[in-house]
Amino acid sequence: MLAAAVLLLAGCSSGGGTPEAGRDRAPAGTASGTASPGRTAEPTPPAEGSVRVVRTVAEGLRTPWGLAPLPEGGLLVSSRDDGTITRVDEKTGKKTVLGTVPGVSAAGEGGLLGIALSPDYASDRLVYAYLTTESDNRIVRMLYDPRKPAGGQLGAPSTVFRGIPKGMIHNGGRIAFGPDRMLYAGTGESGDRTPAQDRDGLGGKILRMTPDGEPAPGNPFGDSPVYTYGHRNVQGLAWDDRQRLFASEFGQDTWDELNAVKPGDNYGWPRAEGKTSGTTYHDPIAQWHTDAASPSGIAYAEGSLWMAGLRGQRLWRIPLKGTEVSAPPQAFLKGEYGRLRTVVAAGGTRLWLVTSNTDGRGKPAGNDDRILEVEVS
Template structure:
């Protein structure tokens, strides 16, 4: 696959961290691939310089403290959503179930299984999100792989029914997202505008990422009913940005700017500041490119240090979970640029890390992903952790 070379010397605003050891191999989603250095670049698009200058820049030095283990012995956890009245919902990629966790006691209550889930490779029951009107409609949205495609559905959650029978029949919101053994994307989240955003993968067919008629290799933006959202950059299309390889992390900062994490192939994983209609280069560009028609990442990592999945925003920084990298990355922001070198925490302490969710203030929820077929499960895996960060 043709890719533009990464520039040998980054811009003067770049920050470098010490390189890790490479174990080689070809990249595929969170499959093993190359290794090397970490960098962040000021080359991303974003808000005006006057807006950025007025923003407080977080400290270059952050911290992470594991407060406690919230739950353990979970099977292939993938999506995570916090209920407004207390409790966490977690999806199981391989079992196709959604379970409620009492965040105080760790007690598990299975809501039920989502019909139609086909779990193979990187596919299955993936991201989940609560309706913006959840207090009134009690709807759960889910991104899942079927025998024919990836799709987004929504289901009524009725906690008054017996355990295992609390999910209503799924209503398909959007279908036809390409599926593959690898690169199924899967992260969904409602944005500050009330629209539903979805990170998709190119299913192993890199050309789909540049094809505006395909839903693969994109960030999509749709209404809660599944229609192209008003104001989208391409007429009558759910496509919000394109040229992505496999997006699995979506997060908004305090000024409602969207950031997304993306798997690279052999060289560079990325954190991108997302611009409506922006082309992020895949498969012609992996990491920083000299071609002005592609938007460069604000930070990039060699794939043995990241293989990023979930992202969240807290305390002025993006927090990014690493699968193969087995660490939690902090990327402090000023506007839509990294204001200092990314910092790594929890390296190899809990194994593969899948999903990170803001829990309010300086708290995060973090899930491990050691039972996904690529990790080495330890006693108690997989688990949900509560973190305190700065």
């Protein structure tokens, strides 16, 4: 049975109003229910799944926000308020502070937020970070050199992209490299509704750019980094096993959203929150009342999207077939670990799950905040 607080919206309208220039182009990351030529039909995941917390990987973290698994082993974790990046040994839980990122101005929901590894990390050792400064939100990159002493392993940040509006709330902050090797960023409208519908602005958007911060080839609005617009506060980005992009988004008072991302589409905010009765806006594939979700990170594993809930204090499983939800979402870990900020695929049936109880809105236990290893099906 679907919980009363959740309304599932299976299917979505492509919406978006009149077609825009370049809209017929479909770069990697396009959400589409059509299987690629020569690929087998998509299986439908089981209607019900399971979650088991295998172990606590690390504890005693302060305002953790972003997490990036290293290919050589270890997990990089950003601290929103301290502006530091820490390496966690996923086997022993040992924490090593790599360094402090200069220029971080932490206040409200802003600070050092999402982190991601360069698609060429094996050769360039670059770590990307989304951060709030005194003037804006921006994306920087830094060289990580583990041969240097702890505390000094991060090189000076180089700004990749700047000018994203900042505020005490709604700073977005999730960054990720897609299967097309382009850099995607979820931004917020910084508490001001106006920027979300302004295609020339950067707030309330999903942005797509090259690793150097230039508008990515094939973007829907010509020489612009804007990929989609009409968002309130995007903090979750994930691709399924067929390279389709999905995003989670905070609602205001009524509906939080999970969206299938189609380049160039308008997702409605502030003119619409949740599903609408028309075709002007791209409807979410699922929506929740805000006390059941307030979603941040998402990850894909075992045929489902897994969505971390902050206010909802639970991990949602959303089974997919194509870009539609194939069965009612399930909630797990409700209230067991408090606020959940970030979830990252760990390979196979495993996820890394980061709590967020020291962010000023939670009730931290003595060992918060934590990274958990979770097994899902």
